[in-house]
Amino acid sequence: MPEALTQPGPITAEAFAKLRAARQGSPTDIATALATRTRRPLVRDDGRLMIVAADHPARGALGVGSDPMAMADRYDLLQRLATAIARPGVDGVLGTPDIIDDLALLGLLDDKIVVASMNRGGLRGSIFELDDRYTAYDAPAMTRDGLDFAKVLVRVDLDDAGTAATLEATAKAVDACAAAQVPIMLEPFMSSRNELGRVVNDLSADAVINSISIAAGLGATSSYTWMKLPVVDDMERVMASTTLPTLLLGGDPTGDPETVYASWKSALALPGVHGLVVGRTLLYPADGDVAGAVDTAAALVHNS
Template identity: 60%
Template sequence: MSAIGVRDLTRVRRESPESVDRAWAERGRRTLGTGQLLVVAADHPARGALGVRQDAMAMASRSDLLERMAVALSRPGVDGVLGTADILEDLLLMGLLEDKLVFGSMNRGGLQGASFELDDRFTGYDPDQIVAKGLDGGKMLTRIGLDDDGTAETLEASAQAISALNDARLVAMCEPFWSVRSGSGRVANLLDPDSVIKSIHVAAGLGSSSAYTWLKLPVVEEMERVLDATTLPCLLLGGDPRVSPEETYASWGAALAAPAAAGLVVGRALLYPQDGDVAAAVDVAADLVRRSR
């Protein structure tokens, strides 16, 4: 199938929805390889998380997001993408997933700000569909809140998904956080080294095998000590930085030097950079990864 533009996506979806399955079947794939990876993430909207820095609705326009993704995926050194089915299928129809690694986002049910946020149900991809579509793995957000009963359901579901993906010999990308609720009920992820280390140990123990389990971890202080907590490959989370780009890039570069570092997964920081230049932001991240390979 020929690639289409953003303006044609709705027409194609309406007139020939079967073209999505055909495009998955025809997509050119690549291997993980042995070097560090740069993966662009775009699964935030499905959880109602549309904000970037001070703009609460920065990611509201799907056409704008897709155009930014198109720029990012066209840059040298970008290995793949992480997203929910709706976004990945748009990118697929646009011809942007050829020879890219593709990871499906699995649990988006813990909506930002909801009373059930930590009961993060698996409302996106499941392991069977990840296999059927020829994706390269699945990602699950696994927040651990000791004062929230929803954590138990999330841990169990994450463990089941990790076991199934390991059985299929596909990457099970687990993103753990040690989380708390404030007095207002808002969920906050604890980003001190000890909290991240505790989350690593819980996540690494989930499932009946860890042979294909990777961790997706935030870049925090004392990353050498943090990454010494596991032998699993770790993709470093770029996040939505509140500091200068220079400080952000320096922290990424230092963390990538650790033996457990397997690359970067970055979304908002690259797609919505402070100066608006997506290509330049992606190129800096790609250069950091390239120098660490």
């Protein structure tokens, strides 16, 4: 079970009360908050991005480590996000509309990249998990809200017919984002179901390369397509398989943090890698020190 935060979050009880009041009685405040937030270029001088991810709950994936409900407390999650987003070197946040709207109402998105999560319909553990419907953001909504980046998950199971619908929907999403001039990061995996029927991802270098090859060809243009890839063995060969700009993902926190950080540092040095997109590893570190974990990751990204 993740430790409690070692530092108090910056969101006050009064701020949460105002958020609840706005959601109940003044829903247009969300659009106003998004329209008036201070925006920034996608990349700055060093060309690197450090993004904090929080789109897991919408897929019914609330677990972190051994705690299956770690992300269930929305107030705690928002406190952790507020702590993370405020740290130097953090460029933005990735989330579904419920998360992004909360952060906008709390005034936490100024000068930050907002990454919109698009397909959350393949609920964790469901029989339709690989038929991953686009049930969150779409390109018109991102344009409406002035969001900066899109993200989709592309799991390919050659034995699951649901994969075909996901690939087709993803190709359409790539085209729609390109038409709107919104960069879109694809997070591809070669996946299968284990003996318990659970979807597992193949993290061998060959499988990751195969998934990149499939995902990179989706849509009628790749002009706005990025990759979001796991850090695996033989990352040099993985990165040699694509010219698309790439961000690295963190995954569920397991193992020694120092070993994880070392693997990130090595992969960040490769050509084509432009930063990190990490959620649970930083938001729910074993010692509860969100600020410390985020600062370590941000320093790796920005070489500070």
